[in-house]
Structure formats: C-alpha cells, structure tokens
Amino acid sequence: MYPASFRYLRPQTLDEAIRLLEENPEAKLLAGGHSLIPAMKLRLATPPLLVDIGRLPELKGIREEDGAYFVGALTTHAELERSSLPLLPLVARVIGDPMVRNLGTLGGSLAHADPAADYPAAVLALEAEILARGPRGERWIPARDFFQGMFQTALAPGEVLVGLRVPKLPGYRFAYEKFLHPASGYAVVGVAAAVLQEGEALKDVRLGATGAAYGPFRLEGVEAALKGGAGPVEATRDYTPPVPLAEDRFASAEYRLHLLRVLARRALERALAG
Structure with missing residues (x-):
C-alpha cells in the first residue's frame, strides 16, 4: 500500500524541529524511518506532516561527558555495534539485518517503545537516563520512568529525544540473550544483564526484560534472590514477573x-563467565 498524503519538512536545527512540532501537534518525527514508514504504508499512521531530523548534527555522536557516556539519538545500531559502550554493542549486533542496523537509530527505537524492541532491556539494566528537549527546555528521564506501556513513553507532546546518558560501570560484566522472531528479528523475549562481582560475592546485579510483556521491566525478584546468595538456576527457576x-x-x-x-x-x- 501507499501512505496517505503528507507534507515533509527538514529543519536545520533542533530548535526549529521543536518549533515545528509545537505548531503542528499531529506531526511525526522522522529519523531512521524503520518503524514509522512501514506503519504509514499500512495506513496505521497517517501524520499530516513529517519533520525529518535525520541529519541534525546536534543529535549525532558518542562522547564522554561528566564521567559517563552521552549517546546521541541519531546514533545508528551499526555505530553502537562498533562502539566500546557497556552492553549496548551486544544488543545492537542482534538487531534486524545490516540495512536496519545501518539506518535505524537508538533514539527512534527508544521513542517508538515497541514492546519487542531490544534496547529497552539494556537501558533498564544500565540504569541509563534519557535526555528530552521541548518548548519548555530540557529534562532528564530515568529509564525506569521512561517506558509507560505499549508504544507509550514519558515524552511530552512536542518533546524530542535528544540522547542517552550511560554510566561507565567499571568492573561490570554484561550479556544479552534473545529468542527472536525468525522473520522480523524482534525479540519474542530478550534479557539484558549487568553484574558486578567481587571475588565470589555478587555486589550488584541488574536484569532488564523485553518482549515478555507489553512493556520492558526489571526482574527484581531474580535480582533479590541473587543478592541473597542464590545461584542463577535457583534464582530463575520459579521466577514470576510482576506484570x-x-x-x-x-x-x-x-x-x-x-x-x-x-x-x-x-x-x-x-x-558471570565474562
């Protein structure tokens, strides 16, 4: 199918993009386009205006900032795969196919909040923060508060996801395990892990899940059991999620x-095996 008729604008700055969103409440942002364009072709989304932010330099790049990493919203999956960031490269390498990884963006995936997307599990395990900017300025949103349901986030109308702040987490070890849908590559279920071990003691453990429910969540019951001395088999055997x-x-x-x-x-x- 073909999408419904729409207007297309490509702002030159982030502030211009925010102004366009404020003036056109029904407009949609276009970044990588891997979620929005298929929805438009199926007429599941019929925005009257597309605001293309895909070339804004303000939203690109990975840099160290205030003892953490700042990852711009337009960072592609392929760029993340090649980076030295904690956990995110492990997730990026199992997303879609090469075309998706070269065009799809971190910010687009997070803002779309597909319940089967991969990154939400990772940003929960990393305890990352999302930077949003809108007509009223900037604000940081903890990952635990960002995802609010199926395709729903804490972004307010007119706000743009600018990037992600990822703590460096020295000494932590990471993993991402995923059972994928064979056609789409989306996660039927995916689990991201971040663990900090000192000797035989498990000092910290964080587990984020995606695909299993209608939004991502932390496996707090498993985390508590592990911190209480249980092993991975014992901690997960009878786990029941809170959602x-x-x-x-x-x-x-x-x-x-x-x-x-x-x-x-x-x-x-x-x-734990490193």
Whole structure:
C-alpha cells in the first residue's frame, strides 16, 4: 500500500524541529524511518506532516561527558555495534539485518517503545537516563520512568529525544540473550544483564526484560534472590514477573514465561563467565 498524503519538512536545527512540532501537534518525527514508514504504508499512521531530523548534527555522536557516556539519538545500531559502550554493542549486533542496523537509530527505537524492541532491556539494566528537549527546555528521564506501556513513553507532546546518558560501570560484566522472531528479528523475549562481582560475592546485579510483556521491566525478584546468595538456576527457576505477560500469535504467555526464565539464567551465566 501507499501512505496517505503528507507534507515533509527538514529543519536545520533542533530548535526549529521543536518549533515545528509545537505548531503542528499531529506531526511525526522522522529519523531512521524503520518503524514509522512501514506503519504509514499500512495506513496505521497517517501524520499530516513529517519533520525529518535525520541529519541534525546536534543529535549525532558518542562522547564522554561528566564521567559517563552521552549517546546521541541519531546514533545508528551499526555505530553502537562498533562502539566500546557497556552492553549496548551486544544488543545492537542482534538487531534486524545490516540495512536496519545501518539506518535505524537508538533514539527512534527508544521513542517508538515497541514492546519487542531490544534496547529497552539494556537501558533498564544500565540504569541509563534519557535526555528530552521541548518548548519548555530540557529534562532528564530515568529509564525506569521512561517506558509507560505499549508504544507509550514519558515524552511530552512536542518533546524530542535528544540522547542517552550511560554510566561507565567499571568492573561490570554484561550479556544479552534473545529468542527472536525468525522473520522480523524482534525479540519474542530478550534479557539484558549487568553484574558486578567481587571475588565470589555478587555486589550488584541488574536484569532488564523485553518482549515478555507489553512493556520492558526489571526482574527484581531474580535480582533479590541473587543478592541473597542464590545461584542463577535457583534464582530463575520459579521466577514470576510482576506484570502480565504478553500473549499473541507468536507465543503464549506460558511460553514467554518459560523463555524469560531460561534467557535470564543464560544471560546471568554468560555475564558471570565474562
């Protein structure tokens, strides 16, 4: 199918893009386009105006800033895959195919908030923060508060996702385990792990899940069991998540629970093994 008729504008600055969004509340931002364009072709989205921010230099690049990494929203999956950031390269390398990885962006994925996207699990495990800018200025949103449901985020109308602040986490080890849909590459279930071990003691552990429910979440029950001295097998064997699990034509809720437990154990074992 062909998309409905729309206008197209390409602002030269981020402030101009924000002004256009304020003046056109029904407009949509275009970055990599890998989520929006297919939805428009199916007439699931019919924005009257596209504001193309894909070439704004303000949203590009990875840099060190205030003892952390700042990752611009327009950083592509391929750029993340080649970076030395914690955890995110492990996630980027299993997203889609080379074309998707070369065009799709971190900011677009996070702002779209697809419940089967890969990055949400990682940003939860990293305890990252999202920078948003709108007509009223800038604000930082903790990852735990950013995702608010299926395709829903904490971004206010007129706000643009500018980038992501990722802590350096020295000494931590990371892993990402994913059971993917064979056609789309999206996660039926994915689990990201960040662990800090001192000797035999597990000082910190963070687990983020995606695909299993209608939004990403932390596996706090598994984290607590591990901190209490349980091993990966014991901590995940009977784990029950705090949210309803998704059920669709790809997998039942029961199967997703099985995948969640298995992938959480594998991610932990892989991270602990270094």
